[in-house]
Amino acid sequence: MMWWEDLFRLFFPHLCLVCGKRLALHQKVLCLECEHRLPGKPRGDPRTSMLSQTFWGRVPVEMCTALFRFEKGSAYQQLLHELKYRNNRHCGLYLGRLLGYELRHSTFSACDLIIPVPIHPRRLRKRGYNQSEIIGRGIAEITGIPLVTNVLRRSVHHTSQTSRGRLERFDNIRDNFSIHPSAPNCNGLKILLVDDVLTTGATLEACSLVLLRQFNCLVYLATLSFA
Numbered sequence: 252m253m254w255w256e257d258l259f260r261l262f263f264p265h266l267c268l269v270c271g272k273r274l275a276l277h278q279k280v281l282c283l284e285c286e287h288r289l290p291g292k293p294r295g296d297p298r299t300s301m302l303s304q305t306f307w308g309r310v311p312v313e314m315c316t317a318l319f320r321f322e323k324g325s326a327y328q329q330l331l332h333e334l335k336y337r338n339n340r341h342c343g344l345y346l347g348r349l350l351g352y353e354l355r356h357s358t359f360s361a362c363d364l365i366i367p368v369p370i371h372p373r374r375l376r377k378r379g380y381n382q383s384e385i386i387g388r389g390i391a392e393i394t395g396i397p398l399v400t401n402v403l404r405r406s407v408h409h410t411s412q413t414s415r416g417r418l419e420r421f422d423n424i425r426d427n428f429s430i431h432p433s434a435p436n437c438n439g440l441k442i443l444l445v446d447d448v449l450t451t452g453a454t455l456e457a458c459s460l461v462l463l464r465q466f467n468c469l470v471y472l473a474t475l476s477f478a
Contacts, residue, residue, distance in 0.1 A: 291320025315472040347389020362443040449477040
């Protein structure tokens with residue numbers, strides 16, 4: 252299988268999703284140069300970072316982090332489009348692993364569970380996968396924190412919220428999430444809630460509130476990107 256894959260890639264090479272350059276055999280998503288140039292990684296104490304401050308006075312999460320900053324029109328926007336709209340699950344797994352490397356030697360490594368933000372079953376059937384779960388799998392591979400997918404569920408389906416403001420988004424989804432009937436007991440646990448993009452924080456806020464109301468737990472947040 253190895254020689255067949257090498258032969259195939261000789262004629263149909265993988266290209267970097269950002270710069271378009273031909274990738275080395277061991278690379279499948281980004282070249283090393285574009286990987287190291289991921290824009291705007293959050294710096295400083297994640298408890299008081301700009302991302303964590305998004306939730307101050309709204310929901311008592313412990314801290315928040317992201318892999319890179321989302322810039323509309325940037326070549327790196329392609330990564331999220333590949334994951335969400337072009338069925339490129341490997342891209343999500345790869346980015347999840349990169350995020351896992353960022354987390355494994357940090358305070359986030361003390362989390363007991365990884366919980367992906369759920370999507371509605373209708374969207375799951377249409378897309379075929381939950382992008383947040385794919386990201387969570389990548390994080391779990393690197394950190395060793397178990398991924399659990401039967402804690403939260405999304406019971407209301409909405410169209411895209413990209414054009415809505417923070418308050419409108421929260422009003423639109425505040426009652427969308429609930430605890431899954433087969434959810435394990437998460438009392439006393441540190442939960443790492445994972446999503447693809449942090450914009451207004453409305454989705455993560457709604458999910459965090461459901462977890463905190465149901466369980467005596469601590470909630471940490473991690474996303475691939477932030478706007």
